[in-house]
Amino acid sequence: MVDVGVQAPNDGVLAQDFVRFAVExxxxxxxxFKTKAGRMSPYFFNAGLFDDGAKLGRLAEFYAKALLASGIEFDMIFGPAYKGIPLAATVAxxxxxxxxNVPFAYNRKEAKDHGEGGTLVGAPLKGRVLIVDDVMSAGTAARESIALIKAAxxxxxxxxIALDRQEKATENGVDVEHSxxxxxxxxLGMQVCAIAKLADLLLYLSKNGGAEMRVHHERVFAYRQKYGVTEG
Structure with a gap:
């Protein structure tokens, strides 16, 4: 089934290209890998390793194409500290x-007590704001960004986001049925655009590579069976 709440970038080609890019x-x-929820995951996505100009530029290209294909309308971009800062800038x-061409802004973790002061940097927050981040595990960063945006x-x-893990979130240490x-x-009533989802990763693993990839597919699929959410 297709999760209609997550805007599909295209027919799947962009998602497969992105997964390949992230793996390579x-x-x-x-x-x-141990997740924030304390689960042992058979895969890990670390956007901090897009750590040179070429990779970051390519990542921004995937975000931009996915956003333009999604049809989501927005007036500006916001990048939550810290990983969201380079993402917001390069996507803009x-x-x-x-x-x-749209303006962008980001926040500091600590308020500046000199110069212009405050925690916000860049264009003034106004209109419909798009938050750009890497993944969402619990939605905590999104809630913090929402509070800053509303306060402005x-x-x-x-x-x-780059990757939707499509797995159950945790609340107070307990698994819940939604991601x-x-x-x-x-x-929260917000639209979400993901470049790729866990389903795209599973498809990639099923179609690429030999025995090693098949083992990864089996482990990721078993993890999805245990912690995956019901779509729709």
Whole structure:
């Protein structure tokens, strides 16, 4: 089934290209990794490893194409500290290159007590704001960004992420039946654009590579069976 709340970038080609790019860049890795929820995950996505100009520029291209294909309308971009800062800046640059020039802003973790002061940097927050981040595990960063945007008098309108893990969120240490993406969509009323989802990763693993990839597919599929959310 298709999760209609997450805007599909296209027919799946962009998602598959992105997964391949993330794997080949060493950003999407396989093994055993402990998540924030305390689960042992067979894969890990670390956007901080898009750590040179070429990779960051390519990442921004994927975000921009997914956003333009999604049809989501927004007036500006906001990047939550810290990973969201370079994402917001580079996505704004790539969108401008593609003919969609929008302002962007980001926040500091600590308020500045000199110069212009405050925690916000960049263009004034106003209109419909798109939050750009890497993944959503619990929706905590999104809620913090929403509070900042509302306090500035703007409207938190949508979220763009690189990968939707499509797994159950946790609340007070207990698994719930919805994912962080579903929470943001259904409870906070915001649109979500994901470049790729866990389903896209599984498809990639099923079609690429030999025995090693098949093992990764089996482990990721088993994880999805245990912690995956019901779509729709």
């Amino acid at each position: 860049s060493g950003v999407l890795r396989f093994g055993e 640059v790539e969108l401008a290159r593609l003919g969609r 008098g703007a409207t938190p309108h949508a979220v763009a 962080a993406v579903q929470y943001v969509r259904n409870q």
